[in-house]
Amino acid sequence: MESLVYIALFAPLVSSLFAGLFAMTPKKQFVGVISSLLLFASFVASAILAYHISSTNEIIHVKLMDWIAAGNLNIPFGFLVDYVSVTMMVVVTLVSTVVHIYSNGYMDHDKSFNRFFSYLSAFVFSMLVLVMSDNFAGLFIGWEGVGVCSWLLIGFWYHKADVTRDVNPSISPSWAANEAFIMNRIADLGMLVGLFIIYWNVGSLQYDVVFKAIPNLTPIILTTAAIALFIGAMGKSAQFPLHTWLTDAMEGPTPVSALIHAATMVTAGVFLVIRANPIFSVTPEVSYFIAALGTFVAFFAASMALVNRDLKRIIAFSTLSQLGYMFAAAGLGAYWIALFHLAAHAFFKALLFLGAGNVMHGMHNELDIFKMGGLKKVMRGTYLYMGLASLALAGIFPLAGFYSKDAIIETAFNEGNLILFIILIVTAGMTAFYSFRQVFLTFHGDERYKELGIHPHEMYKYVLIAMSPLAILAVIAGWFKGWFNSFIIHLLPNYEMSEHTHHLALYITLIVSAFAFGGIILAYIKYNKGLVRSEKTENSLIYKLLINQYYIPILYEAVISKPYAELSKLAWKADTKIIDTFVDGIAKVLYVSGDKTRGMQSGNLSNYLNWMAAGAIVLLVVAILSLVAV
Amino acid sequence: MSNILTILVFFPALAGLLGFVIDKNSARVYGVAIATVEFILSLFLWMTFDASNPTFQFIEHFPIVKDFGISYYLGVDGISLFLVVMTTFMTLIGMISMSVKDEIKNMVITLLFLEMTMVGVFLALDAIMFYVFWELSLVPMLYIIGAWGGPLRVYASIKFFLYTFTGSLVMLVGMLIVAYSFSQATGGVWSFAITDWYALGFDMKYQIGLFLAFFIGFAIKVPMFPFHTWLPYAHGQAPTIGSVILAAVLLKMGTYGFVRFSLPMFPDASVLMILPIAIISIIMIIYTAMVAYAQEDMKQVIAYSSVSHMGIVMLGIFAMNSEGISGSVFQMLSHGIVSGALFMLVGVIYDRTHTKYMKDFGGLASIMPRYALVFGIMLMASVGLPLTIGFVGEFLVLIGFYKVSPILTILAGTSIILGAVYMLTLFKRSFFGPVTNEANKKLKDLNANELVSFIPLVAVVVWLGIYPKPVLSIIDNSVNYTLSIMEKKAMTPEAKNIIIVKNSKEAK
Secondary structure (H helix, E strand, C coil), rough: CCCHEEEHHHHHHHHHHHHHCCCCCCCCCHHHHHHHHHHHHHHHHHHHHHHHHHHHCCCEEEEEEEEEEEEEEEEEEEEECEEEHHHHHHHHHHHHHHHHHHHHHCCCCCCCHHHHHHHHHHHHHHHHHHHEEHHHHHHHHHHHHHHHHHHHHHHHCCCEEEEEHHHCCCCCCCHHHHHHHHHHHHHHHHHHHHHHHHHHHHHEEEHHHHHHHHHHHHHHHHHHHHHHHHHHHHHCCCCCCHHHHHHHHHHHHHHHHHHHHHHHHHHHHHHHHHHCCCHCCCCCCHHHHHHHHHHHHHHHHHHHHCCCEEEHHHHHHHHHHHHHHHHHHHHCCCCCHHHHHHHHHHHHHHHHHHHHHHHHHHHCCCCCHHHHHHHHHCCHHHHHHHHHHHHHHCCCCHHHHHHHHHHHHHHHHHHHHHHHHHHHHHHHHHHHHHHHHHHHHHCCCCCHHHHHCCCCCCCCCHHHHHHHHHHHHHHHHHHHHHHHHHHCCCCCCCCCHHHHHHHHHHHHHHHHHHHHHHHHHHHHHHCCCCCCCCCHHCCCCHHHHCCCCHHHHHHHHHHHHHHHHHHHHHHHHHHHHHHHHHHHHHHHHHHHHHHHHHHHCCCCCCHHHHHHHHHHHHHHHHHHHHHHHH | CHHHHHHHHHHHHHHHHCCCCCCCCHHHHHHHHHHHHHHHHHHHHHHHHCCCCCCCCCEEEEEEEEEHHHEEEECCCHHHHHHHHHHHHHHHHHHHCCCCCHHHHHHHHHHHHHHHHHHHCCCCCCCHHHHHHHHHHHHHHHHHHHHHCCCCCCHHHHHHHHHHHHHHHHHHHHHHHHHHHHHHHHHCCCCCCCHHHHHHCCCCHHHHHHHHHHHHHHHHHHCCCCCCCCCHHHHHHCCCCHHHHHHHHHHHHHHHHHHHHHHHHHHHHHHHHHHHHHHHHHHHHHHHCCCHHHCCCCCHHHHHHHHHHHHHHHHHHCCCEEHHHHHHHHHHHHHHHHHHHHHHHHHHHHHHCCEEEHHHHHCCCHHHHHHHHHHHHHHHHCCCCCCHHHHHHHHHHHHHHHHHHHHHHHHHCCHHHHHHHHHHHHHHHCCCCCCCCHHHHHHHCCCCCHHHHHHHHHHHHHHHHHHHHHHHHHHHHHHHHHHHHHHHHCHHHHHHHHHCCCCCCCCC
């Protein structure tokens, strides 16, 4: 079994290095094929491991070698395959394999085809390190690793120039890449502090040691550690106020958006909370904050998706919103439900994004849904996939999203928190509305693209076939909820609804479904026939607020980026004009005093005598004064 | 090879003397050959070094001026070992990558002399010897900047010389006072041996005064805020090879001085000074990171980032625990490799375009992909990405100092954010975006000679990022020994409380 762990972990690394060998050469088809095969090997190994664990309940723990050891700190490279990590491994490698195959088609005309596969596989490797590590420092390796890969992939088309926010809200791929990296780094500092707190209070960063030591720790230490770790999670999972990078990250190629910015990397924050659940479950205040923030983000992101015109950005906002749902579940203590939604979301969201990629490919990189419409005639397969994924996202029975989202809303009810409960239900309705607004505007109604002279075409057949596993899972994943529950509670605390909730469960489901259907119907009425724009709505305050993302990116620029740049310039000025001038001033004083006193050396003997007398008097005075002082 | 340390110190200089008779055209090959031999010697030292022994090894000790206790005293421990290896390594790489054409023979000879002084500083265990090497190292650098530098070279080199020289004079006074106190304590026996000085205790007033005297000498060299303004001029004017050696090795002399002298000799004063030094370090980290962000000139970004990273090193030294100090020593190595490499990289593009301004570039990644790759790796090491050499030291320093003060550590930790800000901005402005400058379209990617110098650097960056143990464990061993000296000597309860020796006190 150990060798399977290594295959699962290192096959993507091998793939990355192999593709990297050809990074600077023109496209080679075999690079894509071999990469995809290696990823598939990783998936098979993960699946076997999952089967092994579910059938034998044996957890696999391997230690490679020491990494950092100094003082009492000892961090090994250790990997743990248990119920949680194996779930993540299967999800990650499955989606990755599909995305790798998909990229063969999507990137076929890109001159940096080989480089793309190198980055993509490197990402998968980092992500696996993140989920498989047996300690917090190892998690941090993966954490930073996925950050760098995300930076590389968002900025993949680095040659594009910066434009203004009006033309492209993300400015440019390289700008978006830097924004993502820096914003994540802010959160990473929080994460590091969490590690420091744990280390100095426990003496180790190994999960098992840390979790065992929790009863000995004071509440204040646990609370600060939980806060610090959650700050880290907020960056990776793009929670408010560190959320702006995620939509800008859509500058990356679409397979990247599907894999990194929807299915896997952005869920790392949720994973951290789930992984460290022994800490979060004893810090109720922090957990409650997580749930509240998650609920807020769910609603907040959904509201921005309502009016957006950019196909990928709409899906990105919905990702943000669904991450909010996951945090809501985790914060309320339903860790396994959070993980379940994470997995289900990975399948249907990746499918949705890949579908969007097909549209983009067919529409020659056009992303404005106002310029699409009626595409279902030319892109039947994609239409089917995206419709299916949107149904799952909206939470329609019996698709995956129905089971997972419903469970989260039920949890909110069960906790007796009506405010969260209501917001989450309303958001479910909004989710259905914006998902189908996008589906109808893209695939139904009048064919607005014709005016633009675009001739859309369907994606390659093999790509559509490669997407089918995701489509199947988007449908059936929810049916395994009961099985997943019995599997995962070996490690995660079970979350059971009270008797009361149980009785009302059917009604809650009906309410949620009513909202979801309501959203879809509303979208149908408004957008099925075609695009009807109303000046009045588009000029209203609320529309402006939403389309400009509540002006938050502009606010950040005005309040953080610009002042920081100004202050930096000021600091530079101070450095050269004040500090350095002072230093040179001392030198100048010495020089000038030497220059001035040079006049004393006049060669005139009587002058010298005068100076000598003056000197003698000064010495005398000093001598007397010092005697008096003694 | 019982005299290996003597050979290590003087071989480059002797070979340099021979260099005067070498033909001009073969000077460079000669230099590379000598530097290679020296590097292999240092590797041999590492191989034969007893990793389990935390104290000084390969000691060579005999008196020179007996009455004043001045002796020829060399020795190496885990702290100095890798600084020596790093010095010989960077000299070799610098020599290979050197693009200087004029007066190449003089340059080679100067570098070899410089190498002697650098290795000498790290191996000297007699304060006078240390001081002599310390001051001698200024001369070749003065010459390198003054003779091969840019338009302001004379101003820059004199500023560098006078500034650091003034500081070290104060340090010399401190050394003389220590030696005098030693003779007072022993009834007239003088000694300048550092190991003798370690055994000497001072009362608090003396400790503070002496600490400050040494501090001036070391702080200017590091350079600590606000004594850092000579550095941007020196880097701005120095030829690439000068900047590489300056950033990689010469700055480390200052921080090495703190570890070798200040900590074990004045433990109570060091503990007392934690707060002021931490504040200065944090100013260095944040303020110079901001100044770096404001720069237009690529080389100045790296120059200021050096100061910022040295702030991390300083902070770690004053963590008073093995995590922090070992991290700090490791960070010295990592900064040496990474900043040296970054200066070399700037040199590559400067040689081709004769400009260092970011606005003249843009889109370099598509013209010079290999160059962009190497630069990208060094950039990631510079911002402290895990599994690169840059992470290990920074992480250990921060974790170590967290024990001393969580708040100050968080402030210092902004380094990981601000570092990313200026480095990524530099990378974006120079490497990303469309190629704006037509002339740049014809630029050649790294050639074979340049690859030969960069590949070892990349290899070390990755190797010590993934597996730092062979280096870190040796450093940690000696650092722990130094801490145990400090703990034994410490008089004040504050100092006893804050100094943590591994295994003797449980991490609370």
